[in-house]
Amino acid sequence: MKNFYENTILIVDDTPGNIDILVELLEDFDTKIAINGEDALETAFEGDPPDLILLDIMMPEMDGYEVCEKLRANEKTKNIPVIFLTAKTEKDDIVKGFEVGGQDYITKPFDARELMERVKTQLELKSQREILKNMNIILEEKVQERTAQLQEALSNLDKANKELQGLDTAKNSFLMMISHELRTPLNGIVGASYFLRDSLSEDKELGEFVDMLKLSVDRLEKFSTTALIITQLQAEYKLSIETIDMVELAKQCIEKYKEAAKEKVISIFKDIVDPDLKIDAEKVMIERAVNSIIDNAIKYSEENSFIRLKIYADGNKKIIEVSDKGRGFTQEALDKLFKPFGLGEQHYDDNIGLSLKATKHIMEAHGGEIEVENLEEGGACVRLIFLDEPTA
Secondary structure, three states: OOOHHHOEEEEEOOOHHHHHHHHHHOOOOEEEEEOOHHHHHHHHHOOOOOOEEEEEOOOOOOOHHHHHHHHHHOOOOOOOOEEEEEOOOOHHHHHHHHHOOOOEEEEOOOOHHHHHHHHHHHHHHHHHHHHHHHHHHHHHHHHHHHHHHHHHHHHHHHHHHHHHHHHHHHHHHHHHHHHHHHHHHHHHHHHHHHHHHHHOOOOHHHHHHHHHHHHHHHHHHHHHHHHHHHHHHHOOOOOOOEEEEHHHHHHHHHHHOHHHHHHOOOEEEEEEOOOOOEEEEOHHHHHHHHHHHHHHHHHOOOOOOEEEEEEEEEOOEEEEEEEOOOOOOOHHHHHHOOOOOOOOOHHHHHHHHHHHHHHHHHHHHOOOEEEEEEOOOOOEEEEEEEEOOOOO
16 A cells, blocks of 8 residues: 555646646645646556546647546546636536536635545545455455355355265165065064964973063064064155044054053043044054054053053044053153154164154154153153145
8 A cells, every 4th residue: 555645747738837836736646647638637547547646627629527527438438537727716616626527616716625534535535445455365266265164165065965965875775685585584583482382381490481582572563563564665665545434543552552452451441532533644653553552551660550542533633542540751752752763762673762752753754743742640642643634
């Protein structure tokens, strides 16, 4: 940035006496002189342009207005501040000076102090404009640099997302393959365990070992089935939609667990508020969801208690609600309930966390949701909520 007195001022006037006065007043500056319009344009266009022009208006052949217009039309000189020197004091003359691009004007005869203040003001304004221009250039460079960095980051993120999607697809395919491969030998083991139990009904000691085997196999079979459901639904599984009678569905699910409930002296009863409710869904998936909730309710209910399965509507929602008189969920368990592999809580034993995760996926695939809460009077409540408009 130039020192203030290092600025160059071009003085344009056809009167030698005026030029002498101006040169003397501006002796601390680097000054150049032009005695007519052509000379002024030649001086301004060649070499380094001046920092300020003091321009007389009344000159022969080419007046100051025309000179200013030509300065403004040239890329090299369009931003040089111009102060008109004029004996004209008519308003129209002054306005015209501003219209052709002048920044200021001084009337002749001019006061030395006024001249210096106006020169100083225009040079300071020019300096500030240059600083702002340089700052804008630097800012634009920074913006372009940052934009390039962001574009590169977005490109890398997009690439990483595509790789992640590929890995997720591969993971789902692998899990589905493993789940399918497990089910064939598991079915054989399950059948064999039931046959062994019946065959060893008279041998109490061996029967107990077979019961342990059967319990483990059942648990592994349930885990495999649940994991397969989650994997299928995460892999854009296509639902087979049909119209399902909700009351009939409830009856079938209760019948399936009648013996298990009987062993713990637990009563399962239906509370059918709206007997005509139907939903459009995949029956096998919804049966699995309801069955898993009833199964968990039986496991975690006290003996000689009851489980209620309620069917009702609430606005545009159709709801299957299962409540029990068990010990309910701890707050930590509720916070982690829909994470597939929660640890450290009793309610996550026997894969309850995984089964509820699968139920959540099933409901989301049908455009519904699952709600879980502890009841004030004790026990827990799980709701499967279906909307009138199912997701096919």
